[in-house]
Amino acid sequence: MLNVRVLVLSKRKYMGRDLIADRYGRFRELPLALSRHGAIVHGLCLGYRGGDEVSVLDESHGGRVDWDASKLSRLLPLGSGSYRRRIDGIAETFRPNLVWACSDTLHATLGAWAARRLGARLVVDLYDNFESYPLHRMPGMNALLRRALRRARAVTCVSEPLAEKVRDEYAVTAAVETIGNAVPDGLFIPQDKSACRRRLGLPDDACIIGTAGAISATRGLGALLDAFRVLRQSRSDLHLVLAGPDDGSLPVPVDDAHVHRLGSLPPADVPYVVGAMDLSVVCNADSAFGRYCFPQKLYESLACRVPVVVADVGAMSRLLSEHREVLFSPEDAEGLARLVEQRLRDPVVPDLPVPTWDTEGARLLAVMQRALKV
Structure with missing residues (x-):
């Protein structure tokens, strides 16, 4: 097997979690899986909103990744603790032959710069359609992303619709592969x-x-809140559970005993939230974000064998093409209410394979090995 020494570049906080403190999500789990499959992995993450500057060893089930966490201000090319000096130090002590640049356009751009400085191959990961992010309203951001992708030897995407968008619109010559959530x-x-x-x-x-x-x-x-209000008119036993970070953009009732706002829970408690449900509702919007993302809660629900209804958009439409009895139009609250009523009477758990991070990590390692041979 090729000697794969991977430097992972990522922002520190994403999906409402802290990569270092919470040890959660795609940019924590895939590097660990790479390590379990034989790669040697070092990570460098930037905290956009502060956070301690620390170096930690993350070990789990035979995988190990050394992480360094820095503040955004370290991008200034000043002093021994600057981002540039940190990259140079990694070059001397770790000697990576591949950079996996993740999480946003800034890190795709930093990855392209770091790969050139290190003499390493570049693989860029798109876990969302970055063009849908507010930062991309700034002139030049789309051009920066496309330039970084054109310098990559491979691009990994969270969903097949996103991979198709990259192939069709970004003029990349590199291999574009789907490495999904798990x-x-x-x-x-x-x-x-x-x-x-x-x-x-x-x-x-x-x-x-x-x-x-x-x-x-x-x-x-x-749509879920509106559907719940409709259903409550005929079902006095119905309760709604909402768990996760709340950005305040929705009028969630605060004085309704049938609405349970659990807030952001530790990752280890999320399976209990899913397991408490009679029906898991996987929402999404038909938007520049929703059409290309991959809602991880679908796989979490299926792994727990909890019945689901799912917004009919993007990757979910394709994945559940043979299970359309669980799909609803993302903006249709009345249609969602009818479907919830049906699936409560006749629950459906689609019989789909649920990938683990280990299986996706093995696929990612194969992508990296091919990138090193190109």
């Missing part, structure tokens, strides 16, 4: 529903629907 092995498993509800203080005799993820209008949750 679940940690052994964390999301079938749960005892009553035990989950007791743990979270939820009523055991209620019919509970809900979602675990970002509570935001940009994620299409307005």
Whole structure:
């Protein structure tokens, strides 16, 4: 096997989590999986909103990644602690032969610069359609992203619709591969529903629907709130659970005993939220963001064997093309209410394989090995 020495470049906080403190998500799990499959991995993350500057060893199930966390101000080319000096130090002590640049356009651009400075190959990861981010309203941001992608030996995308967009619109010559989201092995498993509800203080005799993820209008949750109001008119036993960071963009009731706002929970508690539900609602919006993302909560729900209804947009439309009985139009609250009622009477857990980060990590390593041979 090729000797793969990977430098991972990422922002520190994403999806409402801290890569160092919470040890959560794609940019933590895939580097660990790479390590388990034989790569040697070092990570450097930037905190955009402060955070301690630390060096930590992240070890899990046989994988190990050394992470350095720096502040955004370290991008200034001043002093021994600057980002440039840190990259030079990594060149001397770690000697990476590949840079995996993740999380946003800034890091795609930093990755292209670092790969040139290190004499390493570049692989850029797109876990969202970065063009949908507010930062891309600034002139020149789209050009920066496209320039970085053209310098890459491979591009990894979170969904097939996003991979197709890159192939069709970005004029890249590199291989474009889909490396999807996944679940940690052994964390999301079938749960005892009553035990989950007791743990979270939820009523055991209620019919509970809900979602675990970002509570935001940009994620299409307005339809869920409206559908819940419609259903409450005929179902006094119905309760709604919302777990995740709330950006305040939705009028979530604060004085309704049937609406349970759990806030941002530790990652290890999310399986109990999913396990407490009679029906998991996977929302999304038909937007420049929603058409290209991959809602991880679908796989989390399927791994827990919890019935689902899912917004019919982007990657979900394709993945569930043979299970259209669980799909709803993302802006249609009345249609969602009817579908929820149907799936509560006749629950459906689509029979789909649920990838783990280990399986996706093996696929990512193969992409990197090919990039080193090009």
